[in-house]
Amino acid sequence: MSGHASNYQPKSAFAKWFHERLPIMDMVQGQVLDFPTPKNLNYFWTFGGILAVMLLIQIVTGVVLAMHYTPHVDMAFDSVEHIMRDVNSGWMLRYMHANGASMFFIAVYIHMFRGMYYGSYKAPREVLWMIGVLIYLIMMATAFMGYVLPWGQMSFWGAKVITNLFSAIPFFGDSITTLLWGGYSVDNPTLNRFFSLHYLLPFVLAGLVILHIWALHVVGNNNPTGVSVKSAQDTIPFSPYYTVKDAFAIVVFLMFYAAWVFFSPNYLGHAINYQEANPLVTPAHIVPEWYYLPFYAILRAIPDKLGGVIAMFGSILILFALPWLDTSKVRSGNYRPIFKQFFWLFVINCIILGFAGSGAPDNYFLSHEAANPDKWALTYKLVGQICTAYYFLHFLVILPLLGLLETPKPLPASISDAVLARSNPSTAHVPAE
Amino acid sequence: MNVLKTLAIAAAGLVLSFGAAQAEGQKTAKDISYSFEWPFGHFDREQLQRGYKVYKEVCSNCHAMHQMSFRNLSQPGGPEFSDEQVKALAAGYQVQDGPNETGDMFERPGLPSDRFPSPFPNEQASRAANGGAYPPDLSLITKSRPGWYGTINQLINGIGGPQYVYSVLTGYTPDDQLTEELKKEQPEGKYHNPYFANGHWIGMPPPLSDGAVTFDDGTPSTVDQMARDVSAFLAWTAEPKMEQRKRTGFMVMIFLGILASLLYLVKKKVWADVH
Numbered sequence: 118m119s120g121h122a123s124n125y126q127p128k129s130a131f132a133k134w135f136h137e138r139l140p141i142m143d144m145v146q147g148q149v150l151d152f153p154t155p156k157n158l159n160y161f162w163t164f165g166g167i168l169a170v171m172l173l174i175q176i177v178t179g180v181v182l183a184m185h186y187t188p189h190v191d192m193a194f195d196s197v198e199h200i201m202r203d204v205n206s207g208w209m210l211r212y213m214h215a216n217g218a219s220m221f222f223i224a225v226y227i228h229m230f231r232g233m234y235y236g237s238y239k240a241p242r243e244v245l246w247m248i249g250v251l252i253y254l255i256m257m258a259t260a261f262m263g264y265v266l267p268w269g270q271m272s273f274w275g276a277k278v279i280t281n282l283f284s285a286i287p288f289f290g291d292s293i294t295t296l297l298w299g300g301y302s303v304d305n306p307t308l309n310r311f312f313s314l315h316y317l318l319p320f321v322l323a324g325l326v327i328l329h330i331w332a333l334h335v336v337g338n339n340n341p342t343g344v345s346v347k348s349a350q351d352t353i354p355f356s357p358y359y360t361v362k363d364a365f366a367i368v369v370f371l372m373f374y375a376a377w378v379f380f381s382p383n384y385l386g387h388a389i390n391y392q393e394a395n396p397l398v399t400p401a402h403i404v405p406e407w408y409y410l411p412f413y414a415i416l417r418a419i420p421d422k423l424g425g426v427i428a429m430f431g432s433i434l435i436l437f438a439l440p441w442l443d444t445s446k447v448r449s450g451n452y453r454p455i456f457k458q459f460f461w462l463f464v465i466n467c468i469i470l471g472f473a474g475s476g477a478p479d480n481y482f483l484s485h486e487a488a489n490p491d492k493w494a495l496t497y498k499l500v501g502q503i504c505t506a507y508y509f510l511h512f513l514v515i516l517p518l519l520g521l522l523e524t525p526k527p528l529p530a531s532i533s534d535a536v537l538a539r540s541n542p543s544t545a546h547v548p549a550e
Numbered sequence: 551m552n553v554l555k556t557l558a559i560a561a562a563g564l565v566l567s568f569g570a571a572q573a574e575g576q577k578t579a580k581d582i583s584y585s586f587e588w589p590f591g592h593f594d595r596e597q598l599q600r601g602y603k604v605y606k607e608v609c610s611n612c613h614a615m616h617q618m619s620f621r622n623l624s625q626p627g628g629p630e631f632s633d634e635q636v637k638a639l640a641a642g643y644q645v646q647d648g649p650n651e652t653g654d655m656f657e658r659p660g661l662p663s664d665r666f667p668s669p670f671p672n673e674q675a676s677r678a679a680n681g682g683a684y685p686p687d688l689s690l691i692t693k694s695r696p697g698w699y700g701t702i703n704q705l706i707n708g709i710g711g712p713q714y715v716y717s718v719l720t721g722y723t724p725d726d727q728l729t730e731e732l733k734k735e736q737p738e739g740k741y742h743n744p745y746f747a748n749g750h751w752i753g754m755p756p757p758l759s760d761g762a763v764t765f766d767d768g769t770p771s772t773v774d775q776m777a778r779d780v781s782a783f784l785a786w787t788a789e790p791k792m793e794q795r796k797r798t799g800f801m802v803m804i805f806l807g808i809l810a811s812l813l814y815l816v817k818k819k820v821w822a823d824v825h
Contacts, residue, residue, distance in 0.1 A: 147793070156824055195617070198617045198690070199688070200615065201791070202622070202790055202791070208791040208794075208795060209795070209798065212795075228609060241675070273822025352667065353824055357820050358820060358821060358824065361813065361816050361817045361820050361821075365810060365811050365813040365814050365816075365817050368806055368809050368813055369810050370808055372803060372806045372807065375799065375802045375803060375806060376799075378799070379795055379798060379800075379802060379803075380589045380796070381705070381708075382795070383693060384704060384705055388693060388694050388711070389694060389695045390693065390694075390708050391690045391693040391694035391788075392686075392694045394692070410788055419756040436718055444742070485699075
């Protein structure tokens with residue numbers, strides 16, 4: 118891994134014997150306990166640890182749920198209710214798993230926005246960032262297939278809408294959809310393969326997370342100043358400093374999570390999913406889970422089906438190019454006054470996109486009323502279109518130009534300087550670079 | 551910068567107060583309150599027992615409840631009938647079992663371990679007997695039918711499922727009070743109910759009338775009372791582990807709260823020398 122040499126000294130004869138055969142304790146010492154970490158990381162940096170815990174919780178609860186669940190169109194819905202009613206603490210497992218998905222996405226969105234604000238994707242962390250985007254993509258696929266498994270109305274119709282998207286692909290579209298369905302409509306084979314993949318993908322995620330952490334340990338943490346580590350002065354060992362800080366943040370996050378699980382376990386889902394799937398009855402409104410809504414809005418913004426699919430996937434794939442779209446050499450948004458404002462605009466835009474994805478396209482925005490088709494009106498669809506345009510504008514025009522036009526604020530000489538300046542303002546203003 | 555941040559928060563707040571789709575023309579459910587609302591709320595045993603009686607004598611003639619077994623009625627956190635009561639009550643039903651050693655299906659008295667028998671063998675039979683309408687299974691009805699909408703509203707007040715059931719049961723427009731316009735559009739064999747989720751003409755005739763059920767505890771059986779009790783009962787059938795969930799939740803929160811405080815103090819101490 119990185120150029121940091123471990124100080125591991127085996128203490129017992131057995132430890133020495135083992136170390137000569139598998140130096141894993143050396144790695145633990147060097148990469149986990151002593152790993153030099155910038156001393157100024159704020160609480161936004163705890164979400165990596167939170168995400169690792171969430172993945173673990175999802176895998177553990179999911180494995181147990183799979184012991185009681187039956188992936189068959191005639192039994193899936195009732196087997197979920199069996200878990201809720203007859204399995205010991207089954208209600209808790211299921212609510213933990215269902216709300217865990219939402220918590221996972223909340224944490225991942227904070228983690229990603231943190232990376233965007235502090236420029237954590239910039240050299241030398243491009244590969245680290247790109248592995249992260251891949252993790253996010255696979256997370257989305259996993260969560261989508263998981264939502265199909267209870268075989269409620271929204272499970273079924275959500276699966277139908279999303280898998281249908283692939284039919285827009287020229288030449289291969291129909292073959293891909295048939296392959297996804299395992300037939301000519303969403304049916305038992307679809308449920309079976311989604312169950313299989315939903316069980317598989319989390320382990321793929323775990324592998325990618327190892328790569329993500331590996332890449333992190335090669336280049337080291339970014340930090341709120343964005344200034345690279347210059348001397349041992351700038352860092353502290355990961356343990357005990359960040360183990361205890363992460364542990365505190367994780368427990369606080371678990372409290373937030375538990376509040377949903379125990380006191381409002383169904384709020385983040387759809388009521389209609391407590392109705393068993395019925396291929397003959399289409400629900401009045403088919404909406405995905407909240408964490409997909411911005412992308413759903415982008416999909417609906419383009420009048421052409423293929424165009425919508427391209428825009429939707431493009432909106433995620435564009436993140437792979439982010440390290441090269443942002444032309445500024447300064448990493449942290451703290452030293453980029455104009456970027457900072459555009460960053461928050463982008464956040465607001467994403468939130469509004471989410472709302473644009475939640476309503477019927479032809480209703481007035483944020484209302485249940487159908488808009489008059491003959492008059493100009495601010496509909497869900499129109500808001501979605503404006504925000505979609507801005508989403509791509511941010512990446513394709515604003516970020517590349519800002520790097521060239523903006524004058525950043527002077528950067529601190531080092532992380533230590535920045536920390537000292539904050540705790541003792543009289544020594545501030547030591548510009549460098 | 552700060553202005554923008556404030557704006558972001560304000561925009562999020564504003565936007566959060568609106569919400570998802572509502573069926574066209576559906577009236578928002580009547581906001582009655584129940585004993586089991588909020589984190590500290592729990593079911594009222596007597597109310598659930600009365601509600602069960604309404605379900606059994608009225609609803610179960612057409613509506614199934616196939617997720618529930620008789621034994622659930624004596625479990626903690628529900629109506630908590632005694633085991634003897636449940637045995638007697640299950641034995642009042644005839645249940646098909648088999649095949650026996652000669653290969654025939656046979657009828658036997660119900661056992662606590664049996665599911666509630668459905669009134670019709672299948673959906674087609676049910677529709678045929680109900681003028682084409684399909685009375686839905688009631689096991690999960692209060693979790694699958696929102697009484698009101700709105701992102702913030704539902705977060706604070708829940709989805710209003712029991713209130714939806716109550717409102718449908720009590721919200722019929724009597725035929726003699728229908729306006730001329732409504733009378734013209736009234737489909738054959740349908741009744742006007744503005745609370746109904748599927749377009750205010752409902753196939754179910756008003757199921758409750760004063761005194762339809764005689765409560766064992768002497769509570770007067772007005773339509774309002776029966777509707778409250780049966781909707782509370784159906785809130786329990788949808789979420790039979792609610793009391794256990796809330797109780798566990800409090801222990802989890804207290805445990806995590808203490809753990810978080812201790813970790814915070816440790817963190818403070820460990821970090822004291824960093825700067």
